[in-house]
Amino acid sequence: MVLRIYNTLTRQKEEFKPLRDGEVRMYVCGPTVYDYPHLGHARTYIAFDVIRRYLEHKGYTVLMVMNFTDIDDKIIRRAKETGEDPRELAEKFIKIFLEDMQALKVKPADIYPRVTEHINEIIKFIEKLREKGYAYEGSDGVYFEVQKFKDYGKLSGIKVEELRKGARVEPGEGKKNPEDFALWKKAKPGEPKWESPWGEGRPGWHIECSVMSSKYLGESFDIHGGGNDLIFPHHENEIAQSEACFGHEWVRYWLHTGFVMVKGEKMSKSLGNFVTVRELLQRYSPEVIRFFVLQKHYRSPLDYTEEGLQHAKNNLERLYNTLENIRVAMEKAEISYTWGEKEFEAYEAVRDGRRKFYEAMDDDFNTAEALRAVFEVANAINKYLTETERPKESILRKAWEFFKIVSEIFGIFEDYFKEEKKGEEEELIRLLIEVRAQLRKEKRYDLADKIRDELKRLGIQLEDKGEETIWKRIKV
Ligand SMILES: Nc1ncnc2c1ncn2[C@@H]1O[C@H](COP(=O)(O)OP(=O)(O)OP(=O)(O)O)[C@@H](O)[C@H]1O
Ligand SMILES: [Zn+2]
Numbered sequence: 098m099v100l101r102i103y104n105t106l107t108r109q110k111e112e113f114k115p116l117r118d119g120e121v122r123m124y125v126c127g128p129t130v131y132d133y134p135h136l137g138h139a140r141t142y143i144a145f146d147v148i149r150r151y152l153e154h155k156g157y158t159v160l161m162v163m164n165f166t167d168i169d170d171k172i173i174r175r176a177k178e179t180g181e182d183p184r185e186l187a188e189k190f191i192k193i194f195l196e197d198m199q200a201l202k203v204k205p206a207d208i209y210p211r212v213t214e215h216i217n218e219i220i221k222f223i224e225k226l227r228e229k230g231y232a233y234e235g236s237d238g239v240y241f242e243v244q245k246f247k248d249y250g251k252l253s254g255i256k257v258e259e260l261r262k263g264a265r266v267e268p269g270e271g272k273k274n275p276e277d278f279a280l281w282k283k284a285k286p287g288e289p290k291w292e293s294p295w296g297e298g299r300p301g302w303h304i305e306c307s308v309m310s311s312k313y314l315g316e317s318f319d320i321h322g323g324g325n326d327l328i329f330p331h332h333e334n335e336i337a338q339s340e341a342c343f344g345h346e347w348v349r350y351w352l353h354t355g356f357v358m359v360k361g362e363k364m365s366k367s368l369g370n371f372v373t374v375r376e377l378l379q380r381y382s383p384e385v386i387r388f389f390v391l392q393k394h395y396r397s398p399l400d401y402t403e404e405g406l407q408h409a410k411n412n413l414e415r416l417y418n419t420l421e422n423i424r425v426a427m428e429k430a431e432i433s434y435t436w437g438e439k440e441f442e443a444y445e446a447v448r449d450g451r452r453k454f455y456e457a458m459d460d461d462f463n464t465a466e467a468l469r470a471v472f473e474v475a476n477a478i479n480k481y482l483t484e485t486e487r488p489k490e491s492i493l494r495k496a497w498e499f500f501k502i503v504s505e506i507f508g509i510f511e512d513y514f515k516e517e518k519k520g521e522e523e524e525l526i527r528l529l530i531e532v533r534a535q536l537r538k539e540k541r542y543d544l545a546d547k548i549r550d551e552l553k554r555l556g557i558q559l560e561d562k563g564e565e566t567i568w569k570r571i572k573v
Contacts, residue, residue, distance in 0.1 A: 098456070101461055102320075103396065105328060106251065106351045119158060121157045121159045122160045122318035123161045123322070124162045124306070124322070124348075127194075130190035131169075131175040133197075134374045135371035135373050135374065137356060137364040139201055140354060140357045142203050144390065145322050146202075146508065148462050162207065164211070165191050168299055208313050210312070212305045219305065220281075222342060229341060230245060235270070237269060237270050238279045241337060246341050248340065251336065252336055253330075255329055267279065280338070303334035306335050311343070317347055317348070319348075327353070354395050357400075384511070385406065413509065415472075417510070422479060423482075423496055426493055432489075444492060450474035451474070451499050454502075454503070464507070474499055478493070478496045513570075526568055
């Protein structure tokens with residue numbers, strides 16, 4: 098099955114062909130660490146997590162790098178406000194970011210390079226740009242001379258003439274032209290600084306990603322990603338720096354995520370309309386948050402509403418119920434000596450759903466469409482279970498295995514498929530059920546009920562059906 102990816106650079110979906118067989122090298126711009134991550138950040142990083150998981154599922158070895166911008170104007174400003182040391186502030190929020198991502202089951206990147214640990218490499222890179230005639234020193238810093246790079250604007254479609262008029266450019270006293278951007282900023286009193294051939298100062302924002310990605314992934318690699326707001330100026334400038342320096346095409350596929358929106362505006366720290374990942378995790382499980390994000394295609398805007406999250410929770414619960422139904426049914430399902438009409442019907446539904454799931458994921462990681470296929474399978478298997486007296490093991494297993502794939506790629510239902518943990522846990526639950534049955538026989542109902550109530554508190558619900566007691570996971 099051919100994977101097609103929408104490339105912001107060419108503005109179309111293209112067949113994905115990595116530069117090296119069997120390997121995908123991928124760089125995602127990480128956060129500027131001065132505050133708690135909000136749902137907007139979570140959306141972007143969950144989206145790239147699922148993209149990475151899917152590539153791994155397809156058999157690629159994925160080498161993933163994500164930077165931490167641990168020195169920047171915003172960090173310096175915030176540190177001044179709170180009276181903290183900028184480095185300590187950054188350190189604190191790196192730790193918080195990593196904790197939040199772990200809580201959201203986002204697989205960690207392989208390498209998390211930080212700007213402050215790559216100052217020498219950054220200086221060398223800037224020197225190379227100067228040697229090649231793309232950079233010049235001004236009174237307050239070193240700048241990239243945009244008009245020297247002929248392909249400028251190829252990613253964002255922005256014209257240098259528009260920037261000339263002064264729109265969307267950062268101020269800088271020492272610039273030759275309004276569109277030029279800083280590679281190195283000379284230190285103002287009291288700011289963090291490092292030695293350089295241009296005096297003490299610190300790197301501009303964009304240079305770090307050109308330097309650190311090429312250090313770890315090479316001078317050309319497959320995927321570079323980030324949120325939509327990074328297309329311009331950040332990624333446009335990264336391309337200019339890197340391609341000017343290396344003299345060849347740098348990144349093959351540019352991927353950008355849509356914004357999480359609140360009442361028509363981007364969720365952002367500056368607008369103050371954000372909800373932090375931590376706050377959300379008080380109210381919703383990580384899987385509900387992932388599910389909420391995955392119900393939309395990663396390039397579409399995603400409206401943040403309580404109803405939306407509640408809806409995601411209900412939908413996820415429906416799938417959990419289906420999984421429970423399958424699990425319970427599998428315990429007493431029959432090996433098939435023959436298949437009837439119902440079996441073929443269910444089999445075909447699972448087969449088609451699975452095919453649609455892969456088609457959707459291969460179509461630019463369309464998780465929204467893929468989830469529709471998951472529901473088709475869930476509905477079909479529920480129908481099969483209600484219509485069939487003695488369900489066949491092989492049918493249930495087909496559905497079960499499909500859900501296991503969904504779990505691996507979407508990072509949901511994880512507790513179900515952690516085999517080792519599950520095995521032990523199930524044995525313990527069964528033991529408690531036996532003890533309870535014994536207690537009930539002895540009419541010691543208070544203790545028997547205590548077992549039932551305590552299990553319920555842990556998310557395990559017991560249901561007595563005649564002589565038999567079955568259990569269900571009710572926690573989402
Ligand atoms: N509302 C949002 N929806 C989706 N992605 C977002 C949103 N806000 C930020 N991101 C993405 O999160 C990543 C980290 O962003 P960064 O640390 O630069 O945040 P930021 O721009 O400072 O945040 P804010 O916009 O809240 O000030 C970037 O890829 C950015 O595009
Ligand atoms: Zn970047």
